[in-house]
Amino acid sequence: MILSCSNLTLGYESHPAVHHLSLSINKGDLLALVGPNGAGKSTFLKGIMGQISPLEGSINLLDLDRSNIAYLPQLNQVDRSFPISVQEMVALGAWNHMGAFGRLRSRHKRQVSSALRQLGLSGFEQRMIGSLSGGQMQRVLFARLLVQEAELILLDEPFTGVDSRTTQDLLSMIESWSLQGKTIIAVLHDLEQVKKHFPLSLLLSREPIAFGETNQVLTEENWQKARQFNEAFDEHANHCGTH
Amino acid sequence: MIDYLFAPFIEFSFMQRALVGCFAISMSAAPIGVFLMLRRMSLTGDAMAHAILPGAAIGFLISGLSIEAMTLGGIIAGCLVAVLSGLVSRLTSVAEDTSMAAFYLISLAAGVLIISLKGSQVDLLHVLFGSALALNDEALYLLGGICCITLVTLAIVFRPLVLECMDRLFLQSVSRLSPIAHFSFLVLVVLNLVGGFNALGTLLSVGMMILPSAAARYWVKSLDKMLILSCILAIFSCYLGLLLSYHVAWPTGPAIIMILGSFYILSFSFGVNGGLISFLVKPKHLSA
Numbered sequence: 001m002i003l004s005c006s007n008l009t010l011g012y013e014s015h016p017a018v019h020h021l022s023l024s025i026n027k028g029d030l031l032a033l034v035g036p037n038g039a040g041k042s043t044f045l046k047g048i049m050g051q052i053s054p055l056e057g058s059i060n061l062l063d064l065d066r067s068n069i070a071y072l073p074q075l076n077q078v079d080r081s082f083p084i085s086v087q088e089m090v091a092l093g094a095w096n097h098m099g100a101f102g103r104l105r106s107r108h109k110r111q112v113s114s115a116l117r118q119l120g121l122s123g124f125e126q127r128m129i130g131s132l133s134g135g136q137m138q139r140v141l142f143a144r145l146l147v148q149e150a151e152l153i154l155l156d157e158p159f160t161g162v163d164s165r166t167t168q169d170l171l172s173m174i175e176s177w178s179l180q181g182k183t184i185i186a187v188l189h190d191l192e193q194v195k196k197h198f199p200l201s202l203l204l205s206r207e208p209i210a211f212g213e214t215n216q217v218l219t220e221e222n223w224q225k226a227r228q229f230n231e232a233f234d235e236h237a238n239h240c241g242t243h
Numbered sequence: 244m245i246d247y248l249f250a251p252f253i254e255f256s257f258m259q260r261a262l263v264g265c266f267a268i269s270m271s272a273a274p275i276g277v278f279l280m281l282r283r284m285s286l287t288g289d290a291m292a293h294a295i296l297p298g299a300a301i302g303f304l305i306s307g308l309s310i311e312a313m314t315l316g317g318i319i320a321g322c323l324v325a326v327l328s329g330l331v332s333r334l335t336s337v338a339e340d341t342s343m344a345a346f347y348l349i350s351l352a353a354g355v356l357i358i359s360l361k362g363s364q365v366d367l368l369h370v371l372f373g374s375a376l377a378l379n380d381e382a383l384y385l386l387g388g389i390c391c392i393t394l395v396t397l398a399i400v401f402r403p404l405v406l407e408c409m410d411r412l413f414l415q416s417v418s419r420l421s422p423i424a425h426f427s428f429l430v431l432v433v434l435n436l437v438g439g440f441n442a443l444g445t446l447l448s449v450g451m452m453i454l455p456s457a458a459a460r461y462w463v464k465s466l467d468k469m470l471i472l473s474c475i476l477a478i479f480s481c482y483l484g485l486l487l488s489y490h491v492a493w494p495t496g497p498a499i500i501m502i503l504g505s506f507y508i509l510s511f512s513f514g515v516n517g518g519l520i521s522f523l524v525k526p527k528h529l530s531a
Contacts, residue, residue, distance in 0.1 A: 049415075049416055051412075051415060051416075067417065069416070070416070071412070071413075071416040073412045073413075077410065077411075077412050078409060078410045078413075079281075079408065079409045079410070082281055082405075082408060082409035082466075083281070083460075083464055083465050083466045083469060084405065084409060084466060085465065092406065092413070095417040095418065096417060099418075100400075100402050100403050100418065100420055101399070101402070128464055128465070144413075
């Protein structure tokens with residue numbers, strides 16, 4: 001087991017976005033996080049990263065340091081007008097080794113060029129990130145993940161706004177990470193993709209609806225339940241009594 | 244010709260002092276300005292410059308035109324407003340630019356009022372537009388000190404600061420330095436504005452930050468080149484501005500800022516990196 005949640009409630013200003021979630025994730029799991037918009041999927045990832053603290057319950061990392069988690073937020077979070085080259089961007093993945101002040105060693109430089117090669121970005125080293133297409137930018141962010149060498153990888157809608165060829169390349173990257181024994185949690189919307197590539201799924205709709213093997217989670221019945229649960233955010237909701 | 248270009252700085256010690264002081268400001272304010280621009284905080288810098296005025300004015304009210312009192316007052320007021328406007332925009336539903344604008348109008352009015360309580364028109368002009376030709380020893384030490392602090396701090400927080408500007412979520416996912424990078428940067432902005440106001444006045448000191456970086460980005464693409472070019476532009480403009488103010492008898496602060504302004508206008512007209520001219524002259528496209 002690498003991560004467990006017990007009775008986890010996460011939210012903003014005491015409104016729950018993730019409600020009473022208990023589950024455990026094993027090392028090497030390849031888990032898809034699915035659910036309607038506003039279901040708390042991104043909030044759950046932020047909770048794992050420790051960027052928001054639980055309103056109730058807990059998230060426990062077992063044999064895992066926070067520095068060993070890599071997190072890819074949704075694409076639009078990076079300021080792409082910033083003057084930084086592809087190579088420098090990818091090299092930031094070595095942060096855990098070099099920190100804020102250390103220098104980039106030749107080992108890391110080799111890692112960076114190998115990551116760029118694996119994602120088909122050779123020749124792009126000196127390009128500014130502002131001149132890249134959406135798909136190329138996502139390849140750059142995946143290259144940075146590769147350099148991070150984390151044990152647990154969190155991906156928030158990694159294929160949104162990305163063409164099918166890049167999606168295929170990135171999916172095979174994810175599969176090779178999984179073969180290396182890394183644990184991956186990805187927020188996804190394309191259910192066909194989930195069925196094809198992700199053995200485990202969590203269907204979340206503020207409340208956990210179903211968790212387990214993908215073909216048993218993604219049933220029509222569960223989706224209907226998810227839609228019912230995903231009611232509007234109630235400004236005047238009463239304090240939650242169920243525990 | 245040589246005489247025209249160099250003699251004023253050889254003959255007169257007040258010109259030498261002005262040159263040294265302005266160079267110190269250029270070396271520190273220009274890189275700060277590059278980061279302000281890249282964080283889309285140019286207007287924030289402007290607002291903070293105005294916010295310094297009442298603090299400096301209270302220092303002036305207490306102990307006259309003393310550098311120590313006015314500097315201390317300016318630093319306190321600047322830090323206070325940076326924190327306050329951040330709080331106001333976070334706690335209320337008004338966007339940050341509106342609260343910044345509100346704060347700086349109030350500060351400007353308060354500052355001018357406080358100075359007119361005790362001082363003359365000349366004092367007011369000194370505080371608003373500076374007096375680069377009358378830098379005393381204390382002012383030079385202050386400017387040199389701020390320049391050193393700024394460059395050393397920037398060197399230390401450089402990597403976290405770049406990430407704070409570009410990809411804050413990544414920085415937060417790998418380290419806890421995000422608030423430190425943000426806060427030390429704001430302190431540097433305040434320090435440089437306070438330093439700059441001795442030479443250029445509260446209204447113009449922000450020009451040493453914004454104009455060089457705004458001009459530099461029309462010529463170069465990478466961050467390190469942008470930092471270097473903005474420093475060079477700032478230093479060269481200071482030299483030209485002082486020269487002009489000597490020969491043509493223009494007020495120094497406005498002369499320096501006008502030179503920087505002309506560089507900016509030239510840059511956005513003819514700059515190779517997104518200047519107006521690049522829209523008029525269509526380059527031949529490559530084959531692939």
